[in-house]
Amino acid sequence: MSDIYCKAPWTSTTYMPGGKFTPCCSWHGDHFDSPEQVREVVGGAFLRGEIPKECMGSCPPDKPGWRKMFQDYPTDLVNLQVHFLDFRNNNLCNLKCRSCGPVLSTSWASELGHQVIHLHEETELSDIDLTHVQQIYFAGGEPLLNPQHYQLLEKLIAAQLQPRIMYSTNMTVLGYKNKHVKDYWSKFDYISVNASIDAVGKIAEIVRSSTKWSQVEENIAWCKSQSHIQLSYAPVISAINIWWIDQLFNYFLQQKITQQAFQPVLANADGPEGLALIPWEFRDSLIAKLETAPYQHENISRAIEILRTQDATAGWWKFVAQQLMMDHVRDEGWFDQLPVQQQVYKKIFKNG
Secondary structure (H helix, E strand, C coil): CCCCCCCHHHHEEEEECCCEEECCCCCCCCCECCHHHHHHHHHHHHHCCCCCHHHHCCCCCCCCCCHHHHHCCCCCCCCCCCCEEEECCCCCCCCEECCCCHHHCHHHHHHHCCCCCCCCCCCCHHHCCCCCCCEEEECCCCHHHCHHHHHHHHHHHHCCCCCEEEEEECCCCCEECCEEHHHCHHHCCCEEEEECCCCCHHHHHHHEECCCHHHHHHHHHHHHCCCCEEEEECCEECCCCHHHHHHHHHHHHHCCCCCCCECCEECCCCCCCCHHHCCHHHHHHHHHHHHCCCCCCHHHHHHHHHHHHCCCHHHHHHHHHHHHHHHHHHCCCHHHHCCCHHHHHHHHHHHC
């Protein structure tokens, strides 16, 4: 194990929307103009024994995080040799997930009247050296709507390269225009599909707006039928969907999802959708849902701990107002489906 805090600046490149770059997807800070700038700024800090604050949230010193993977890649700590390619170069997306926003979704951006980032044909793929790539991670937006994602797969096929191919996808589509993953994935030995599914049925269509649940189920069934596709599930647990988390667990059980395939993500505790927003009087029932979950994971334990100890309830009413506004604009019914709707409704007018 190298003494360098993280080898990402020399072994990894992450293509971000807007033509920018970061050392990895866990970077929480301003994006860079080039991979060279990443190495100069972030790599330079590591060489001086410094840890940028932008790394501390997701990869603190006491936890390996993504760093464990990067540490195994060879590097001279001078030149960039890409072993891990993270390709999320645009925000093309067909959904308006309530836990997302315009930066990572063109649908969100269009709804808000914001400038929509379209860089799906502006990344110069000839600049990407795939010679040493061991893993490629496609995210977005929705990566399966990204035309350059298919071009990159074609480049790998032509070069007869077999890196591990990984996806984070909303599972609503398996192709774009005349391109379909069925024609590409069969050329690779290993495909890992991380399904971002936060709820099931009607709730799924609200939490991840524009979802057609029947299409998601059809796409899941096809992926499960392919022996070389490893399918896992990565729900984002937040104040938006935790009210129905037991329904999601039951669905996973019906699908015979293994413990290994359950990979939940936890929203920042005190963020705009974090669990710490939830009023204390609603937490015991939510904790009970998590404590009796048929699946165990570090983020389930963290969610329980947040609900027991952390207080960001001052942001609750802003959160509720945002959900109600989305219900109004999109003609949806998050608040109508909320199990504690009556208690919240009464509290609004009692406080008023």
